[in-house]
Amino acid sequence: xxxxxxxxxxxxxxxxxxxxxxxxxxxxxxxxxxxxxxxxxxxxxxxxxxxxxxxxxxxxxxxxxxxxxxxxxxxxxxxxxxxxxxxxxxxxxxxxxxxxxxxxxxxxxxxxxxxxxxxxxxxxxxxxxxxxxxxxxxxxxxxxxxxxxxxxxxxxxxxxxxxxxxxxxxxxxxxxxxxxxxxxxxxxxxxxxxxxxxxxxxxxxxxxxxxxxxxxxxxxxxxxxxxxxxxxxxxxxxxxxxxxxxxxxxxxxxxxxxxxxxxxxxxxxxxxxxxxxxxxxxxxxxxxxxxxxxxxxxxxxxxxxxxxxxxxxxxxxxxxxxxxxxxxxxxxxxxxxxxxxxxxxxxxxxxxxxxxxxxxxxxxxxxxxx
Amino acid sequence: xxxxxxxxxxxxxxxxxxxxxxxxxxxxxxxxxxxxxxxxxxxxxxxxxxxxxxxxxxxxxxxxxxxxxxxxxxxxxxxxxxxxxxxxxxxxxxxxxxxxxxxxxxxxxxxxxxxxxxxxxxxxxxxxxxxxxxxxxxxxxxxxxxxxxxxxxxxxxxxxxxxxxxxxxxxxxxxxxxxxxxxxxxxxxxxxxxxxxxxxxxxxxxxxxxxxxxxxxxxxxxxxxxxxxxxxxxxxxxxxxxxxxxxxxxxxxxxxxxxxxxxxxxxxxxxx
Numbered sequence: 001x002x003x004x005x006x007x008x009x010x011x012x013x014x015x016x017x018x019x020x021x022x023x024x025x026x027x028x029x030x031x032x033x034x035x036x037x038x039x040x041x042x043x044x045x046x047x048x049x050x051x052x053x054x055x056x057x058x059x060x061x062x063x064x065x066x067x068x069x070x071x072x073x074x075x076x077x078x079x080x081x082x083x084x085x086x087x088x089x090x091x092x093x094x095x096x097x098x099x100x101x102x103x104x105x106x107x108x109x110x111x112x113x114x115x116x117x118x119x120x121x122x123x124x125x126x127x128x129x130x131x132x133x134x135x136x137x138x139x140x141x142x143x144x145x146x147x148x149x150x151x152x153x154x155x156x157x158x159x160x161x162x163x164x165x166x167x168x169x170x171x172x173x174x175x176x177x178x179x180x181x182x183x184x185x186x187x188x189x190x191x192x193x194x195x196x197x198x199x200x201x202x203x204x205x206x207x208x209x210x211x212x213x214x215x216x217x218x219x220x221x222x223x224x225x226x227x228x229x230x231x232x233x234x235x236x237x238x239x240x241x242x243x244x245x246x247x248x249x250x251x252x253x254x255x256x257x258x259x260x261x262x263x264x265x266x267x268x269x270x271x272x273x274x275x276x277x278x279x280x281x282x283x284x285x286x287x288x289x290x291x292x293x294x295x296x297x298x299x300x301x302x303x304x305x306x307x308x309x310x311x312x313x314x315x316x317x318x319x320x321x322x323x324x325x326x327x328x329x330x331x332x333x334x335x336x337x338x339x340x341x342x343x344x345x346x347x348x349x350x351x352x353x354x355x356x357x358x359x360x361x362x363x364x365x366x367x368x369x370x
Numbered sequence: 371x372x373x374x375x376x377x378x379x380x381x382x383x384x385x386x387x388x389x390x391x392x393x394x395x396x397x398x399x400x401x402x403x404x405x406x407x408x409x410x411x412x413x414x415x416x417x418x419x420x421x422x423x424x425x426x427x428x429x430x431x432x433x434x435x436x437x438x439x440x441x442x443x444x445x446x447x448x449x450x451x452x453x454x455x456x457x458x459x460x461x462x463x464x465x466x467x468x469x470x471x472x473x474x475x476x477x478x479x480x481x482x483x484x485x486x487x488x489x490x491x492x493x494x495x496x497x498x499x500x501x502x503x504x505x506x507x508x509x510x511x512x513x514x515x516x517x518x519x520x521x522x523x524x525x526x527x528x529x530x531x532x533x534x535x536x537x538x539x540x541x542x543x544x545x546x547x548x549x550x551x552x553x554x555x556x557x558x559x560x561x562x563x564x565x566x567x568x569x570x571x572x573x574x575x576x577x578x579x580x581x582x583x584x585x586x587x588x589x590x591x592x593x594x595x596x597x598x599x600x601x602x603x604x605x606x607x608x609x610x611x612x613x614x615x616x617x618x619x620x621x622x623x624x625x626x627x628x629x630x631x632x633x634x635x636x637x638x639x640x641x642x
Contacts, residue, residue: 002625004618245610252613294610295538295619302616358618367537367567367626 004302005358011309012351015344016058016067018322019051022341023070028077032092033326033338034319042092045081046102047342048074049088049109054345056119057352068119075116078109079128086131090151103139103149106132107163114169126173133170136163137182144189151205158203159215161190161222168229187226190219191239198242199264210263212334213247213277220244220284224291233291244288247281248300256307260327260334272332275311275325278304279346286353298357305350312347313339372400373592374493374512376479377462378500380404383448384581385499386465390457391589392497393469400491401472402462403484405501447578480505488512495595497588498550506552515595516550519584521577522612523562524548528555529612533565533580534573534623538615543567543576545583547591549600554611558600563587569631573623 001009022030022040029043030051052071059067082088088109089095090102113129116122139146145156164183171180193201203219204211220240227237246266251258258278259268282304289297311328313320324343326335335343373392377385385402392399445453452460459465466473476484479501488496488511495515498504509516522532523544529535532555536543543565549557563583567576615623 002618002621004616004621008618249611252611296535296610296612299613299616299619302618306616354618358622361622362625365626365629367540367630 002358002362005355007309008305008351008355011312011314012058012348012355013062014314014322015312015324015348015351016062016322018324019055019058019341019344019348020066020070021319021322022344023074028073028080029093030074030341033335033340034323035338036320037337040319041338042094044341045078045088045093046090046105046108047340047345049078049105049112051341051345052112053115054348054352056115058348061352061355071112071116071119075112075125078112079124082128082132086133086135087149088132090149101135101149102151103136103146104151104160104163106136106149107160107166110136110166110170114166114173117173126170129170130174130176130179133167133174133176133179136167137179140182140185142185144185144187152207155202155207156189157205157215157219158190158193158200159218159222160186161220161226162218163222164190165222165225165229168226172229183226184230187223187236190223191236194239195264197264197266198246199262199266200243201264204261210261210267210269212261212274213258213281214274214334215277216243216247216262217277217280217284220247221280221287224284224287228291237291241288244284248285248297251278251281251285251300251304256303256305258304258307260332269333272334273307273311273328274332274334275308275328276334276340276343276346279308279324279343279350282308282350283346283353286350286357289357295361298354298361301350301354305347305354308347308350371494371592371596372398372492373595374400374488374491374496375402376496376498376501377402377404378502380461380463382462382500383452383460384578384585385462386457386459387448387451387455387582388497388499388585388589389462389465389469389471390455391586392592395589395592397589397592399471400493401474401487402466403474403476403479403487403501404462405479406475406477446575447582451582478502480508484508485511495592497592499585504550509550509552514549514551514599517560517588517591517594518548518550518557519581519588520546520548520555521580521584522546524555524559525607526609527612528609531612531615533576534615534620535612537567537576537626538619538623543580545580545587547584547587553608556608560591560594561587567627567630567632571627571630573620573627576627 025031025040026043030048032041032044034040052074055067055071081093087101087106089099090105110129110132113125117125150156164186167179167183195201200219204215220243223236223240227233257273259270260272260274261269282301285297285301311325313323323339324347326338326340326343330337389399463473474487485507493512496512498516498518520532522536523541524546526541527536533543545563545565547560551557565579565583
């Protein structure tokens with residue numbers, strides 16, 4: 001085994017253990033983050049939802065059923081807090097004050113439920129996902145916008161491509177054309193926001209503000225994964241290519257230390273690294289490479305992953321061992337002073353992706369032109 | 371015809387070999403510009419982007435105590451060539467002192483001082499032996515007559531670690547002699563030469579083989595400075611640029627090289 005793969009394997013195991021720890025405090029869900037200042041946070045349904053596919057992959061990779069058990073427990077918890085309409089609330093759980101259904105958070109939870117259904121074949125996961133997807137699709141206007149359920153009231157961001165993606169997953173499993181059509185309307189709305197320089201307007205948390213690589217990657221991954229499901233690269237994949245090529249180049253030129261945020265003109269905020277976003281961009285590159293095999297894409301992903309691994313705690317107090325920070329420096333603009341569970345999730349996904357890719361390459365054995 | 375040479379390090383032995391090859395061909399070397407690597411801003415950037423390990427590695431390379439240009443390490447193609455050609459000097463300044471050629475230490479090939487020096491040399495052309503990306507002003511001073519040896523087949527493999535990338539991406543290892551323009555390895559191609567990979571070759575050995583083939587070809591090709599500048603652009607779509615190999619890919623390549631056995635003897639002439 002390559003030394004680097006051994007290193008990746010080690011990081012993955014440490015991350016997996018930390019993710020497990022994020023579930024320990026409460027029954028069923030994962031805490032949104034750990035902070036040395038305030039300890040473990042409340043549970044976060046959205047990220048618990050999309051941690052589920054990661055847990056299932058970890059179960060297979062590590063041959064450890066406890067990860068699968070945790071995924072099932074997480075799924076059951078999510079079912080228990082699903083609203084009658086089919087959606088889930090935004091924010092942490094239990095909610096403080098008025099509860100508001102969330103488009104984005106509901107979308108992410110769908111991914112977890114679909115994974116559980118595909119893993120087990122148990123119908124109740126898909127039924128719950130279908131309810132959620134129907135709620136989402138019922139709210140999509142003809143122009144592809146939701147009128148309510150936003151993180152910032154009145155602002156629909158382009159990263160909702162990452163809501164359309166799980167909607168399409170559900171539509172594929174249930175053969176529901178209405179859900180599919182709604183997802184396509186959302187994607188059409190996103191594609192129209194593509195700018196000439198390859199960026200997408202409004203792909204951050206706020207209109208007109210620079211976007212963290214976290215939400216940039218949400219947008220791009222949503223597009224390219226949807227392109228694969230719909231088998232329409234020209235419509236959805238190609239618009240994402242320019243941004244992905246630019247991020248690849250920037251990742252390479254910075255040696256993996258990708259700037260934490262970019263505005264619509266690609267002006268970078270290099271004062272910090274959005275570590276989650278870097279892992280997600282690496283995932284985007286690996287996803288692109290599945291379609292267009294080219295080790296140069298893997299190279300860029302590897303540099304990002306190596307950088308993210310360098311930011312991870314490998315030793316220290318139990319709550320920190322395996323934690324991946326929101327930002328480097330720790331006080332950076334994204335999730336300052338916190339170790340989000342989704343940073344660990346995306347790092348784990350990226351590690352799983354690159355390990356799998358490199359194993360394929362190792363099996364080839366010979367130099368290609370001989 | 372007077373020519374100028376650039377170098378990224380005083381310890382760049384391939385530039386010593388290049389200079390000697392030119393001298394033996396009777397080509398007059400107006401001067402050699404050597405980029406000084408010791409700059410605080412460069413070091414800061416390196417540490418910030420790639421960490422202290424990379425900075426240590428870069429410092430080792432500059433001081434000549436890393437594997438690539440370590441005089442004490444096992445003989446590689448460059449050491450063997452220096453012996454067989456009876457070149458005793460291992461630094462550019464040692465060679466220039468012996469052969470009365472002017473050298474200039476500059477912080478960047480594009481800074482005003484370097485450009486003034488280049489102007490003063492009144493060279494017919496520049497043979498690029500390293501030293502960073504050339505700016506528009508530099509190219510303009512010599513009417514774009516700058517040639518370089520790229521350790522990979524152009525236009526397919528552009529950018530850094532080209533030898534390594536050609537092996538990984540299934541392109542036969544090749545050295546390309548080309549003009550330098552403002553793009554990354556996009557200048558007009560002059561010649562391509564095959565690189566023979568032999569069992570037991572490591573990445574380091576192959577890089578030296580490429581460097582050696584490159585400098586010998588450059589020395590042969592300086593006459594091109596007296597010919598009209600080529601106007602035809604290279605054919606082919608711009609390929610994705612290559613960058614320094616990530617550790618995981620470098621290890622992959624090392625494994626493949628360790629398992630390499632040639633299937634056939636290449637028919638191309640090896641100019642090494």
